[in-house]
Amino acid sequence: MRTLVIETATAACSVALLEGGAVIARGHDVVGRGHAERLVPMIAELPGQGRADRILVDVGPGSFTGVRVGLAAARGLAIGWSIPVFGYSSMALIAAARFHADPDLATLAVTLEGGHGEVFMQAFTSPPFREESQLLSLAPPAALAALGTRRAFGSGVQRLSALAPDMDLHDALPDAADAALLPAEFAALPPRPIYGRAPDAKTLAERGLA
Numbered sequence: 001m002r003t004l005v006i007e008t009a010t011a012a013c014s015v016a017l018l019e020g021g022a023v024i025a026r027g028h029d030v031v032g033r034g035h036a037e038r039l040v041p042m043i044a045e046l047p048g049q050g051r052a053d054r055i056l057v058d059v060g061p062g063s064f065t066g067v068r069v070g071l072a073a074a075r076g077l078a079i080g081w082s083i084p085v086f087g088y089s090s091m092a093l094i095a096a097a098r099f100h101a102d103p104d105l106a107t108l109a110v111t112l113e114g115g116h117g118e119v120f121m122q123a124f125t126s127p128p129f130r131e132e133s134q135l136l137s138l139a140p141p142a143a144l145a146a147l148g149t150r151r152a153f154g155s156g157v158q159r160l161s162a163l164a165p166d167m168d169l170h171d172a173l174p175d176a177a178d179a180a181l182l183p184a185e186f187a188a189l190p191p192r193p194i195y196g197r198a199p200d201a202k203t204l205a206e207r208g209l210a
Contacts (some may be wrong), residue, residue: 004043004052005174008035008070009062009090010112013174015042017052026177035069043073045204051081056179059087061111061120061135061196071191087189088182090174091135091154095124096186097178098153098170107132109147111156119143119156120196129183138195183202184185 002070005016013035028061029044043050053156058069071087076083091110098108106147114120114137121143125131138146140159144167152160157169179187 001054002052003177003179004046004050004055005114005179006039006043006055006057006070006074007029007090007093008039008066008073009058009060010066011063011172012175013042015039015046015050015172016179017046017050018056018180021180023177023180026063026175028175028177030173035066036175038046039069039073048076052083054083055085057085057087057191057208058093058176059088059176059189060088060194061137062090062116064115064195067193067195074191079134085191086187087100087191087194088179088187089092089135089189089194091120091122092124092182092186093174093178094132094154094172095122095126096129096181096183097175098172099124099126099129102180104112105151107150109150109152111143111152111154111160113155113159114119114138114196117159119154121156123150131187133171135194135196190197 003018007014013031016026025046042200055074074085094110109123112120122135125132151168153172
C-alpha cells in the first residue's frame with residue numbers, strides 16, 4: 001500500500017510517499033508562509049504525481065492556516081482519487097523522529113509555536129512510544145516549569161531558550177518522511193484539526209452557522 005503524507009502544520013512544508021514502511025520519495029522546504037502555493041507543486045513532483053492508496057495529513061497543532069491548507073488538499077485528493085484520508089499529530093511526529101535518532105532517550109517534550117506568545121507542549125516516552133501528558137498551550141514560564149528535566153524539541157524552544165539559555169533545548173520542525181516512524185495508532189487520527197487552543201478565526205460550520 002502506498003501512502004501520501006502531507007505536512008503543513010508549521011513553517012515547514014513537506015510531502016512523502018511511503019510504501020511498505022519505507023520512504024520512496026520526499027520533498028521538504030521551510031517556507032514560513034505560502035504553504036498553499038508550494039504544496040500542490042511538491043505533490044506533483046513526486047512519482048506518479050503523488051498518487052497513492054491512502055493519505056496521511058498533519059492535523060495539528062500548529063499554524064491554523066497551515067493545518068487547514070493540508071487538510072483541504074488531503075480531502076480534495078482523497079475525493080478525486082476515491083481513497084481514505086487519516087490524520088496524525090505534529091507533536092507525535094517530532095517525538096517519534098527524535099526517539100528514532102536517539103534510542104537511549106526515554107522521555108522528551110515537544111514544543112511548537114502556539115501563537116499569542118504561547119507554546120504547545122506535550123511529553124512522550126519510549127519504548128513503547130506513548131503520550132506521557134496531554135497537549136497543552138502554555139506561556140513560556142509555565143512551559144519551562146512543566147518541562148522539568150526533559151529534553152525539549154520543536155520550534156517552540158526558541159521562546160524557552162530566551163528564559164533558560166542553559167537548558168537542553170533543540171529547534172526542530174516536523175518532516176513528512178518521518179511519518180514512517182509513527183506507530184499505527186498514531187497514524188489513524190480523524191482528519192480534523194487539533195488546534196490546541198481556541199482558533200483566532202472560525203469557519204461558519206465551526207461557529208454553528210452552516
